[in-house]
Amino acid sequence: MSDINSSIKDSKVRNLQMAVLSVGKGSQSEETGIAEIKMQTVDLDFFYGKFKALAQINLSIQAKQITAIIGPSGCGKSTLLRAFNRMNDLVPHARVEGKILLDNQDIYAPGVDVVDIRRRVGMVFQRPNPFPMSIYDNVAYGPRLYGINKRATLNEIVEKSLRQSALWDEVKDKLNQSGMSISGGQQQRLCIARALAVEPDVVLMDEPASALDPVSTLKIEDLMQTLKLSYTIVIVTHNMQQAARVSDFTAFMMIDANRAGTLVEFGKTPQIFTNPKNKQTEEYVTGRFG
Amino acid sequence: MNASIAEQPLQIVHRINPRNRYKRRMLANQLMLGLAGFLTLLALVPLFWIIGYVILKGGQYINLNFFIKLPTPLGVPGGGVLHSIEGTLILTVLAGLFSIPPGLLAAFYVAYNPNTALGTAVRFGTDVLSGVPSIVIGIFCYALVVKPAGHYSALAGGVALAILMLPTIIRTTEEMIKLVPHTMREGSLALGAPEWKTSLKVTLPAAISGIVTGFLLALARASGETAPLLFTALGNDRFEIGRLVQGGLRNGQSLPTIFYNILQQPVDSLPLTLYKYTQQPFPERVNQAWAVALVLMGLVFATNLMARIYVNYRTSHR
Numbered sequence: 310m311s312d313i314n315s316s317i318k319d320s321k322v323r324n325l326q327m328a329v330l331s332v333g334k335g336s337q338s339e340e341t342g343i344a345e346i347k348m349q350t351v352d353l354d355f356f357y358g359k360f361k362a363l364a365q366i367n368l369s370i371q372a373k374q375i376t377a378i379i380g381p382s383g384c385g386k387s388t389l390l391r392a393f394n395r396m397n398d399l400v401p402h403a404r405v406e407g408k409i410l411l412d413n414q415d416i417y418a419p420g421v422d423v424v425d426i427r428r429r430v431g432m433v434f435q436r437p438n439p440f441p442m443s444i445y446d447n448v449a450y451g452p453r454l455y456g457i458n459k460r461a462t463l464n465e466i467v468e469k470s471l472r473q474s475a476l477w478d479e480v481k482d483k484l485n486q487s488g489m490s491i492s493g494g495q496q497q498r499l500c501i502a503r504a505l506a507v508e509p510d511v512v513l514m515d516e517p518a519s520a521l522d523p524v525s526t527l528k529i530e531d532l533m534q535t536l537k538l539s540y541t542i543v544i545v546t547h548n549m550q551q552a553a554r555v556s557d558f559t560a561f562m563m564i565d566a567n568r569a570g571t572l573v574e575f576g577k578t579p580q581i582f583t584n585p586k587n588k589q590t591e592e593y594v595t596g597r598f599g
Numbered sequence: 600m601n602a603s604i605a606e607q608p609l610q611i612v613h614r615i616n617p618r619n620r621y622k623r624r625m626l627a628n629q630l631m632l633g634l635a636g637f638l639t640l641l642a643l644v645p646l647f648w649i650i651g652y653v654i655l656k657g658g659q660y661i662n663l664n665f666f667i668k669l670p671t672p673l674g675v676p677g678g679g680v681l682h683s684i685e686g687t688l689i690l691t692v693l694a695g696l697f698s699i700p701p702g703l704l705a706a707f708y709v710a711y712n713p714n715t716a717l718g719t720a721v722r723f724g725t726d727v728l729s730g731v732p733s734i735v736i737g738i739f740c741y742a743l744v745v746k747p748a749g750h751y752s753a754l755a756g757g758v759a760l761a762i763l764m765l766p767t768i769i770r771t772t773e774e775m776i777k778l779v780p781h782t783m784r785e786g787s788l789a790l791g792a793p794e795w796k797t798s799l800k801v802t803l804p805a806a807i808s809g810i811v812t813g814f815l816l817a818l819a820r821a822s823g824e825t826a827p828l829l830f831t832a833l834g835n836d837r838f839e840i841g842r843l844v845q846g847g848l849r850n851g852q853s854l855p856t857i858f859y860n861i862l863q864q865p866v867d868s869l870p871l872t873l874y875k876y877t878q879q880p881f882p883e884r885v886n887q888a889w890a891v892a893l894v895l896m897g898l899v900f901a902t903n904l905m906a907r908i909y910v911n912y913r914t915s916h917r
Contacts, residue, residue, distance in 0.1 A: 424793070431790070434782050434786060450787070451790040454796070
């Protein structure tokens with residue numbers, strides 16, 4: 310813990326951390342004096358070519374907590390989320406300035422293996438995107454990538470992941486059926502199981518329930534509460550009620566005068582929704598704009 | 600405010616009479632419908648005319664011997680076109696082998712790098728290539744393969760047909776790859792899979808039914824081509840795989856050597872035989888040409904049917 314603290318030289322970051330601490334979980338703060346930070350952006354700027362999409366983002370993601378990123382459309386929520394596992398590498402001319410630390414190591418530093426980053430930081434997408442293969446193979450896809458081919462081991466991983474994503478009981482008798490044959494809500498939980506199968510530390514969720522019906526949405530939200538016991542979760546959502554319901558921390562983003570996304574306010578979810586310090590946050594969460 | 604508008608009585612500006620010019624509208628409708636139906640039938644006439652005429656002319660000359668015998672000398676009854684059926688088979692397989700692997704890879708490249716210099720060049724190249732007359736491709740392959748080797752061969756014919764198929768394969772495969780949702784690819788990449796593995800394990804299986812259909816249609820198209828074969832495969836009415844294999848084995852050759860030798864032979868194909876037979880002044884040859892036309896049409900029809908059945912099978916087993 311202390312080395313994390315000492316390595317942070319930027320005063321802005323420290324201030325932010327203090328702010329987080331003041332609202333952080335009481336027990337953690339009392340025991341260790343500092344909440345465990347899993348990921349952290351330091352003065353993060355993000356560019357699509359010449360266009361600056363994110364400006365000066367300083368955000369700390371607490372370990373084994375759910376952090377929600379909210380904000381109006383086009384404010385850079387998804388861009389930020391995708392920066393956390395370098396999915397933006399795929400976009401031509403996308404560029405990052407500043408740092409994103411995962412366990413205190415810069416994921417954009419030269420020499421960092423992007424494959425390793427993506428194994429440690431998994432992702433669940435807006436629309437369920439099962440692969441055109443069986444349910445079993447969908448979950449086993451990740452482990453196989455990392456060289457696990459023993460049937461017994463794979464069976465174990467598949468069952469464990471499907472149990473974790475609360476899908477096992479529904480699909481255990483049809484593991485050989487196509488992943489595309491199950492319902493949308495089940496497909497999304499399959500995608501969560503697929504992400505969990507490589508045992509990530511962090512799971513990024515990009516509006517994971519926006520394409521699902523209310524019942525499936527509730528299932529996903531319940532699931533997130535179980536998952537946070539073992540994983541750090543970052544969720545982007547358009548649905549403020551959802552953010553209020555599921556998350557421990559909330560980050561509110563807006564575009565600034567230059568149309569770049571900025572972090573307006575970050576804090577514990579109840580505080581953001583009931584007692585926001587920033588006027589823009591207040592207007593947004595009370596539904597007066599956006 | 601809304602309520603006040605709702606309370607106002609609706610002002611009738613112009614009373615529309617539903618029976619206004621009713622007869623005229625009905626008549627115009629009937630007329631256009633009839634015209635559309637008639638022209639649709641007219642468009643189908645050539646298709647059914649061709650099929651019917653070919654069946655009428657060639658159907659009676661088709662029998663078992665037609666498929667399993669080599670041509671007999673003129674005046675000797677019987678005989679068939681085994682040589683060109685086997686030749687067509689060999690040429691099609693060769694053309695597929697030469698065109699599908701590079702076509703598939705090029706399609707992946709173009710689909711994922713559409714705006715790079717090479718991507719643009721490939722796309723432009725395929726457009727131009729698909730417009731090149733097939734006989735020009737034949738001459739090109741004559742200079743490329745036949746001239747250096749010093750003889751006509753199945754190999755040269757296969758290369759010519761492959762070049763002919765390449766643009767179709769690249770374009771249809773590219774379209775099918777582009778139909779695969781981008782999010783599916785991202786799902787794989789987000790797990791840390793490299794791009795090539797994502798393409799192989801996720802994108803290709805997702806697009807495979809469309810891609811295979813494209814292959815089959817391109818093969819069907821190529822197997823009906825004559826012009827590129829005139830300067831490459833030439834024709835060979837003594838060509839018989841069974842006899843060549845037996846002969847090779849008797850001489851103690853290994854199977855790969857035998858197959859290599861077969862590929863070095865000139866071969867016939869159905870369209871080539873058709874072209875040659877129709878030019879002969881002998882009625883029995885001309886009759887056989889009609890029968891060949893029927894077999895060729897049946898082959899193309901079967902390939903198309905296979906493509907459709909395959910797609911239906913894939914879509915119902917998802």
